[in-house]
Amino acid sequence: MAPNTGITAGTSGGIDQSMLHTGKWWQHGYIIKLNLLLLVPLITSYANGFDGSMMNGLQSVPHWQAYFNHPKPEDLGLFNAIQSIGAFVAIPLSPYVADGLGRKAGILLGATIVMIGAVLQTATQNLGMFVGSRFLVGFGTTFAQMASPLLISEVAYPTHRAPLTSLYNSLWFSGSIVAAWTTFGTFRIDSDWSWRVPSALQGLSSVIQLLFVWFLPESPRWLINKGRDEQAKNIIARWHADGDISHPIVAFEYNEIKEALALESEAARINWLDLFRTPGNRRRMRIIIGIGVFSQWSGNGLISYYLFKVLDGIGITNPTDQTLINGILAIYNFIIAITASMNVERTGRRPLWIISTAGMLVSYAIITAMSATYENTQAVGAGRTLLAFVFIFNGFYAIAYTPLLVSYTVEILPFLIRAKGLAVMNFSVMGAIIFNQYTNPIALDALKWKYYLIYSCWLIFEFVYIWLWAAETKGRSLEETAALFDGEDAVSELTNRTGHDMAEGGHRVARGEKSPIDSHDEKLNLETSHREHAA
Structure with a gap:
């Protein structure tokens, strides 16, 4: 994975x-x-x-x-x-x-x-x-x-x-x-x-x-959080301004970090129940848990860890051939993943999710059919076709699940629940991996090609799930993305209260002035906005 x-x-x-x-x-x-x-x-x-x-x-x-x-x-x-x-x-x-x-x-x-x-x-x-x-x-x-x-x-x-x-x-x-x-x-x-x-x-x-x-x-951010501000400024100056401590970027980044830490002090008050408390957050969790599980339950785990058993099933039993195919597949996956990562913003998220899931569904259906054909007829052509579609399947997986699993999760989460939402995604991924790694070798040994059929049916469910709930976030600000899940009315007050001040704060920081978020009044406004937003 x-x-x-x-x-x-x-x-x-x-x-x-x-x-x-x-x-x-x-x-x-x-x-x-x-x-x-x-x-x-x-x-x-x-x-x-x-x-x-x-x-x-x-x-x-x-x-x-x-x-x-x-x-x-x-x-x-x-x-x-x-x-x-x-x-x-x-x-x-x-x-x-x-x-x-x-x-x-x-x-x-x-x-x-x-x-x-x-x-x-x-x-x-x-x-x-x-x-x-x-x-x-x-x-x-x-x-x-x-x-x-x-x-x-x-x-x-x-x-x-x-x-x-x-x-x-x-x-x-x-x-x-x-x-x-x-x-x-x-x-x-x-x-x-x-x-x-x-x-x-x-x-x-x-x-x-x-x-x-x-x-x-x-990390300058970690140093500032620990009260080591001067050390942080020196690091920013050395690596972002060629050692010039008076460079404007030093003051800007330093104050930007201070703003973020002030906001995160608010995030410490959020508990795990807030992830499911509002309709918008429940929609987010539905997507995040879904893509976390799908990233491991799309049949890719079978190919990732048990390719040799797949190859055994189509008559490719020579260790030289098996290890050669494994090596070529690794390079192929790497190329696809890099290419997809560079084009995420150009193509958009929803098209990538849909194309990826649909492509995996079709590919796995063919893998299932070719596996059954080979087991029943020992036809060489069926085995070769299956191998070709192992590569095609991996290509479709890599165009969305490699570049988007983390980045899309982050985009749809509001700042105050972002860390905990990411933890939910990590747990869903690891839980799915562990289940798969115990189940796949036993099920494949018992069911042979019929085990592929289970994944093919599951991929139909995944496609419907993605089609219904994968929202497009391309070109949207965080506030606009929040509106996709919470509705315009739910975020408008938060945006009105904090959006202008945050933007203006950036200009003030660039001029070396004190950030508005450092003030006690701004913290109170943020707290009030969050409570009204959650309601």
Whole structure:
């Protein structure tokens, strides 16, 4: 699956263009250095993307199969699900590390745990050790995945935040590619190292992070929240103004952060019931939980973790062929995901959701038919057609669920419930993954091609669901997006009371004046507006 970061990318927003760099960004050494350093948190997705592809590849490696005594379907479910279980357990803990100890500390802790897990996985002596090491990999990855996108969005140069955060999501496939081609090369080794080498490489990104995380700037937002304002200003100046502390962008960003923190103090009063208290919020949760579950229950989990069993079912049993297909599929997915990410704003959200779901439905129906045909007739053409539609299915999945799962969730959530809404999405995704990883190998072994039929029917439900409730958010402000769910009347008073003051506040900040949100009266107005909005 494509990774789920839980973070929205910022843009240059209301910054006066005269504050930004002149010429091309690559003509400025400080921006180049910053972007190179941000590769450290960007590669966090590597370990998670590596996992699914590695498990696909290892299940085609004879020495791995022999070492674990040809695992039964229920054992395969445990092997795959335990990494997700580790990640699930860490979700409630990870925000406290990122917020309490800092973004860099979250990356450092996560990288350390993942590296320990990778070492133990490489040195595995028995089934219990293999399962435990994979739990550690999932547990550690969650800490790094919480902190990394936060750091990227809070440290990146203003005009680079959106593309860099989108790139973070898509780099999930970088690990997938390395794992797929590593297992393609190492399965020929006539020893246990045919599977131990890929296991060791799962910790590669963590080693890089442990070496270079010390050179990363800490989040100015986190520093200001901890009362370390001068340190935050110096970081903004160094990386966004080439060290010029008097540059207008420094004062603007500093005061913008202060405004956001003032607003977030209001968000602390929101409880989980507020996610379902109003009709508008219930509509949001219906979509968010839906796309979270659909991102894993569209049949993609079967292909992501059990491709070798799918290939076995159509007569492609040679390990060379299986690992080669796994490697090619990883590159193909990466290309589609990057292309889709760059065109989300141009195409719009609703068309992408509809095209993606409809395409998956048609593709999976053909996969089901070809699987049944091959099982009954052993026709080579049916097997080849099924393989072609495995690629087509993955392409349709990547055009919406990779770029939109996180960004669309963020767009439709009001600020005051955004963090908790994102947590709901994360839990729905991880819950669906764990269920799938236990169920898929057992059901596929018992039902054969008929199991595809279940997903084909489910995809019909998904298409109707998306058609009815996926709203278009392209080109809308946050206030206009809120109106889609709450109605114009419900947001008009909030917009009237705060919209003008917030816009004017941006101009004041740019002039170095005090933000209106710093005042006690403004806080009271925001509180009143929120209560009336919720009612």
